[in-house]
Amino acid sequence: MPCNVVVLISGSGSNLQALIDSAAQGDNPARIAAVISNRADAYGLVRAQNAGIATEVLDHKQFDGREAFDAAMMQAIDAHQPDLVVLAGFMRILTPGFVQHYSGRLLNIHPSLLPRYKGLHTHQRALDAGDAEHGCSVHFVTEELDGGPLVVQAVLPVAPDDTADSLARRVHQQEHQIYPLAVRWFAEGRLRLGAQGAMLDGEPLPASGHLIRT
Structure with missing residues (x-):
């Protein structure tokens, strides 16, 4: 099945493209049923259309508040009977009702080694702190912003001459590896959210998730 x-x-959809490419592999049970954007000009919509995937635009500015928008989003999403909902550069803070509705089947990717640097400007913040390592994290979404149980993290060394831009490029490359991996684990029935956190193959993952060092 x-x-x-x-x-x-919400944007260019480079992580979406990595997911599309991964799902196209014949032995991957993940099937992208639809791509939904809150911005009509998101290039990710073109990527989805090129791959023959259904698309929909729900402009958050057309709704009277976050709850109304999220209710419409849930209706649009549920029309596709999703087993999993994946946030790939979706730049909206979700309401608790939305998060609860998809509890255990909602994944996000964040460009830092969570729990460090929740929110924005993660690469510059890592440089400003003098961190030796940086990276990205896939996690289950909970009501705490960027705070859900970690699934997998890619860890890379920070070079002495790194800028926020160079670091962002290298982190992006790792995002394109670990996000399809996490989605595939879920699609294969290997990844689940348990009472104690993320579970892989029936075993609790460590608090840091599965670590991949580059």
Whole structure:
């Protein structure tokens, strides 16, 4: 049985492209059923259309508040009977009702080694702090912003001459590896959210998630 995935985007969709490419591999049970964006000009919509994936735009500015927008989002998402909802550069803070509705089947990727640097400007913040390592994290979404149980993190060394831009490029490359990996684990039935946190193959993952060092 394929695992129906709905992907939410706001921008260029480079992580979406990595997910599309991964799902196209014949032995991957993940099937992207739809891509939904809150911005009509998101290039990720073109990527989805090029891959023959259904798309939909829900402009958050057309709704009277966050709850109304999220209610419409849930209706649009649920029309595709998703097993998993994936946030791929979706630049909206979700309401508790939305998060609870998809509890255990909602994944996000964040460009830092969580719990460090929740929120924005993660690469510059890592440089400003003099960190020796930086990276990205896939996690289950909970009501705490960027605070859900970690699934997998890619860890890379910070070079002495790194800038926020160079670091962002290298972190992006790792995002394109670990996000499809986490989605595939879920689609294969290997990854689940348990009472104690993320579980892989029936075993609790460590608090840092599965670590991949580059």
